[in-house]
Amino acid sequence: MLIFVGLLVGQGFTTAVRLYSEMSGGGDGPAALPQGLTPLDGIIVPTWGAYDLAATLLFPFVAIRLVSAEKESGALKLLLQFPGSLLTKLGAKGLALLLGWLVAWLPGLAAIVLWKSYGGHVNGPETVNLLFGHLLRGMLAGGFAVAAASIAESAASAAIVTLGFTVGTWALDFVSAGRGGLLQQIAGYTPTAALRTFEHGLLQSNTVAVMLVVTLAGFVLAAIWLHPGRTARARAGWTSVLVLLLMVLSIGGSKLRTSWDKSENHRNSFSNADEQLLKTINSPLKITVYLSPEDPRLMDYEQNVLRKLCRVLPNLQVEYAAGSQTGLFENAADHYGEIWYEINGQKSMDRSTIEEVVLDQIYALSNINVPERQQSDFPGYPLSVQPAHAAILFYLAWPLLVVVFWWVFRH
Amino acid sequence: MTEPVGELRLGTDTGFSGRINYHFESLSAELEQFFRVENLTKTFGRRKVLSDVTFDIHEAEVLGLIGPNGAGKTTLFECVAGLIPAVGSITYRTRHLEQSERKRALFYFADGITPWPEQRVSWVLRFFRSLYSQSTRRLDELINKLKLTELLNSRLATLSKGERKRVMLALGLLTPQPLLLLDEPFDGLDLRQTRDVMSLLREERVAGKTLMLSIHQLVDAEKVCDRVVLLNNGTTVAEGDFTKLRVQANLSEGGLEEIFLALT
Numbered sequence: 110m111l112i113f114v115g116l117l118v119g120q121g122f123t124t125a126v127r128l129y130s131e132m133s134g135g136g137d138g139p140a141a142l143p144q145g146l147t148p149l150d151g152i153i154v155p156t157w158g159a160y161d162l163a164a165t166l167l168f169p170f171v172a173i174r175l176v177s178a179e180k181e182s183g184a185l186k187l188l189l190q191f192p193g194s195l196l197t198k199l200g201a202k203g204l205a206l207l208l209g210w211l212v213a214w215l216p217g218l219a220a221i222v223l224w225k226s227y228g229g230h231v232n233g234p235e236t237v238n239l240l241f242g243h244l245l246r247g248m249l250a251g252g253f254a255v256a257a258a259s260i261a262e263s264a265a266s267a268a269i270v271t272l273g274f275t276v277g278t279w280a281l282d283f284v285s286a287g288r289g290g291l292l293q294q295i296a297g298y299t300p301t302a303a304l305r306t307f308e309h310g311l312l313q314s315n316t317v318a319v320m321l322v323v324t325l326a327g328f329v330l331a332a333i334w335l336h337p338g339r340t341a342r343a344r345a346g347w348t349s350v351l352v353l354l355l356m357v358l359s360i361g362g363s364k365l366r367t368s369w370d371k372s373e374n375h376r377n378s379f380s381n382a383d384e385q386l387l388k389t390i391n392s393p394l395k396i397t398v399y400l401s402p403e404d405p406r407l408m409d410y411e412q413n414v415l416r417k418l419c420r421v422l423p424n425l426q427v428e429y430a431a432g433s434q435t436g437l438f439e440n441a442a443d444h445y446g447e448i449w450y451e452i453n454g455q456k457s458m459d460r461s462t463i464e465e466v467v468l469d470q471i472y473a474l475s476n477i478n479v480p481e482r483q484q485s486d487f488p489g490y491p492l493s494v495q496p497a498h499a500a501i502l503f504y505l506a507w508p509l510l511v512v513v514f515w516w517v518f519r520h
Numbered sequence: 521m522t523e524p525v526g527e528l529r530l531g532t533d534t535g536f537s538g539r540i541n542y543h544f545e546s547l548s549a550e551l552e553q554f555f556r557v558e559n560l561t562k563t564f565g566r567r568k569v570l571s572d573v574t575f576d577i578h579e580a581e582v583l584g585l586i587g588p589n590g591a592g593k594t595t596l597f598e599c600v601a602g603l604i605p606a607v608g609s610i611t612y613r614t615r616h617l618e619q620s621e622r623k624r625a626l627f628y629f630a631d632g633i634t635p636w637p638e639q640r641v642s643w644v645l646r647f648f649r650s651l652y653s654q655s656t657r658r659l660d661e662l663i664n665k666l667k668l669t670e671l672l673n674s675r676l677a678t679l680s681k682g683e684r685k686r687v688m689l690a691l692g693l694l695t696p697q698p699l700l701l702l703d704e705p706f707d708g709l710d711l712r713q714t715r716d717v718m719s720l721l722r723e724e725r726v727a728g729k730t731l732m733l734s735i736h737q738l739v740d741a742e743k744v745c746d747r748v749v750l751l752n753n754g755t756t757v758a759e760g761d762f763t764k765l766r767v768q769a770n771l772s773e774g775g776l777e778e779i780f781l782a783l784t
Binding site for chain 2 (some may be wrong): 179183184190193338
């Protein structure tokens with residue numbers, strides 16, 4: 110896994126640096142607006158995207174092996190008789206997995222160092238936030254895989270269950286997009302969606318809480334099912350209790366509203382003046398969106414407006430009212446494209462998905478004067494540079510290092 | 521501990537002086553009830569694999585569990601060790617042991633397992649030694665007696681069946697629990713190794729360890745065991761030393777094979 114991670118990181122990093130360089134005006138092309146060039150989006154997230162792939166397709170199998178190998182070799186029979194509870198032993202395995210996951214981070218960290226050595230900019234808080242997201246993502250993958258390995262008869266069955274779960278979360282993510290309601294709320298906690306919030310520079314207490322609870326539940330579930338000495342009835346009983354607890358804790362965790370915008374360009378927040386004013390609105394705000402899930406305007410609206418509003422307004426209700434999937438064949442009578450705002454029975458409609466226009470609508474409904482807005486002071490960090498030494502580091506030095514360490518460890 | 525029921529005074533002419541309080545009743549009770557397996561029943565689906573299995577294990581004895589293939593020997597061991605659920609009770613010195621408590625009183629070593637196959641023998645032995653805080657001397661002693669020196673650098677997966685069995689025996693004997701359950705300890709060993717292991721197990725018994733061995737070779741059982749439990753079709757057919765079993769089988773002479781055939 111370590112070798113593959115290095116290769117994936119290398120591929121992600123070199124591609125990202127080349128693209129970033131092009132967008133910064135390298136290769137004699139036109140440069141993008143500097144404000145749009147953030148190393149988090151341009152370099153760190155795509156490079157560390159390798160770890161999302163690893164947490165989905167590689168790391169679970171390492172975790173499965175950790176449990177299944179002991180079941181198949183008979184070591185489990187000894188392990189169960191060792192001092193200490195099974196949960197403690199699984200906790201130790203979890204720590205070993207965590208350590209392994211952190212070791213696998215070395216190429217990713219090397220990429221950040223390499224980017225710095227090119228003269229690239231790295232913002233500490235948003236980068237640490239992203240790494241924290243990947244830490245939780247890895248732990249979540251490990252927790253689920255350990256649970257699957259404990260329940261399934263063999264490693265192969267556990268792998269099928271884990272892959273099925275992953276594909277299921279992808280499907281949920283896809284199906285629930287732009288639908289609103291409970292389904293979209295649940296989909297907000299799938300591993301990919303949860304990681305996305307960290308990639309946007311957002312640290313949400315509810316995302317962290319749910320990820321930790323689910324990870325812990327995976328290990329507890331493993332402790333319930335791994336011990337062959339438990340009767341089927343005891344297993345079913347304890348599993349029911351755990352599922353109930355998981356639901357209560359997850360629902361409780363999802364209610365947490367505290368979040369921190371760690372992004373350098375404050376992409377998850379309105380301006381200070383706007384946020385202060387929005388916090389004075391105590392009445393519930395209902396937004397009815399007549400945009401279909403596949404309409405790019407809905408994506409803009411969710412990313413630029415709704416995500417920020419959710420952080421500031423505790424009484425926000427969003428209803429997705431479009432009747433079709435694409436919106437291409439909606440009738441004018443179906444209100445397609447309209448976005449309705451309602452506060453204290455007063456309603457207004459607009460079709461814009463631009464932040465300032467939406468805020469003005471809300472202020473008008475709340476009888477609040479529009480504040481003076483200042484331009485963002487985020488300068489952007491264009492950098493035209495080639496990924497020097499990256500190929501040697503990731504495609505040669507790292508695999509060699511892994512092989513040498515493996516050889517030394519074996520002998 | 522109960523109050524002493526009497527006092528034995530030793531005169532100076534014996535070469536000893538002082539007194540020994542004796543507790544014959546309690547001693548006898550404890551001897552009889554070191555471990556007791558009572559009405560152990562195990563079913564897999566509708567198939568009853570063990571049915572009201574009851575027997576005693578005395579302190580510092582080698583007890584053989586004898587039975588044909590499919591008699592339920594391994595299942596019995598796993599039930600006693602608490603590795604699989606079963607109905608019935610296990611008591612240790614008159615105290616009922618819950619399933620989760622049994623690992624404190626006994627250790628079970630299954631047959632045919634290869635734990636941590638990629639690790640070296642020396643690592644596995646050291647791991648067990650440190651896990652149970654055994655002395656290096658004790659480990660060295662077992663390595664010598666089981667002739668493991670040449671295997672120390674080998675990985676467990678590369679060992680032959682007999683070599684692996686000797687390593688597993690060493691691991692089992694590193695456990696500090698008063699009772700050790702060994703499933704087929706002589707399986708895979710050649711004649712000389714079998715004799716050496718038997719000798720080692722007898723030494724361990726003399727040192728105070730209680731052993732229960734599942735053996736399908738009756739000749740081996742006869743050589744190493746103080747008493748045996750005969751298991752057939754998941755039930756205890758007989759239990760006792762060979763003299764008692766001969767009486768039970770109405771045989772004036774003959775070995776365990778004849779006894780087994782007569783009783784099953």
